[in-house]
Amino acid sequence: MPDPRSQPKLTICVYCSSKEEIDEAYKDLAGQVGTELARRGHALVWGGGRVSCMGAVARAARQGGARTVGVIPKALSTEELSDYEADELLVTETMRERKGEMDRRADAFLTLPGGLGTLEELLEIWVSRSLGMHDKPLVVLDPDGFYEPLRQQVDALVERGFVSPGARDAIAWAKDVREAFDVLEREYARHVHRVPSPEEVLEAEP
Numbered sequence: 001m002p003d004p005r006s007q008p009k010l011t012i013c014v015y016c017s018s019k020e021e022i023d024e025a026y027k028d029l030a031g032q033v034g035t036e037l038a039r040r041g042h043a044l045v046w047g048g049g050r051v052s053c054m055g056a057v058a059r060a061a062r063q064g065g066a067r068t069v070g071v072i073p074k075a076l077s078t079e080e081l082s083d084y085e086a087d088e089l090l091v092t093e094t095m096r097e098r099k100g101e102m103d104r105r106a107d108a109f110l111t112l113p114g115g116l117g118t119l120e121e122l123l124e125i126w127v128s129r130s131l132g133m134h135d136k137p138l139v140v141l142d143p144d145g146f147y148e149p150l151r152q153q154v155d156a157l158v159e160r161g162f163v164s165p166g167a168r169d170a171i172a173w174a175k176d177v178r179e180a181f182d183v184l185e186r187e188y189a190r191h192v193h194r195v196p197s198p199e200e201v202l203e204a205e206p
């Protein structure tokens with residue numbers, strides 16, 4: 001059990017599937033992520049849905065005592081699909097506004113297996129980090145090689161010069177739940193204690 005005093009308390013944004021049809025193993029994985037997040041004293045920001053992996057991560061996090069903050073666009077917010085048990089459920093006008101709100105509130109991002117929605121969220125936060133717009137930790141939890149084709153695609157883009165090696169390496173990949181949180185916490189500590197570059201210092205001067 002990690003010593004709670006030595007652990008930074010983070011708000012972690014989790015991207016994951018909203019589809020009920022998927023293998024139950026992925027919903028179990030999302031539940032394990034929620035449980036571990038709570039055990040380590042962190043808070044959850046997620047898409048505010050109560051279906052599939054999205055529901056599983058939030059329920060498990062709450063059951064473990066974590067604060068859960070859902071951010072959902074008006075168009076997706078319905079009685080059956082929104083998680084009204086969330087400690088906070090923010091309903092935004094648009095999808096873009098929603099993502100901005102999730103980004104602002106999160107200290108770190110964890111992506112689980114998912115579909116187009118998850119991929120889009122992962123790519124957007126990955127691109128903005130590679131452009132230096134933020135320096136928050138990004139981890140993808142991939143216990144079974146689900147994302148191997150994506151990694152190969154990105155490797156091919158690096159080989160052909162379309163993606164820089166630095167941009168590729170802005171993501172950390174984890175094989176199990178504990179490793180994912182260990183990496184997020186370690187990267188966050190580095191992010192918080194990061195020494196700003198001389199350019200950043202100059203820019204920050206009035």
Ligand SMILES: CC(C)=CCNc1ncnc2c1ncn2[C@@H]1O[C@H](COP(=O)(O)O)[C@@H](O)[C@H]1O
Pocket residue numbers: 014015016017018019046047048049051054072076081114115116117118119121
């Ligand atoms: C079944 C249904 C329409 C559920 C309600 N719909 C949703 N509610 C909230 N966030 C969503 C919803 N659909 C997609 N997302 C966003 O996209 C991701 C999941 O999309 P996907 O299932 O991987 O592609 C989630 O991380 C979530 O932030």
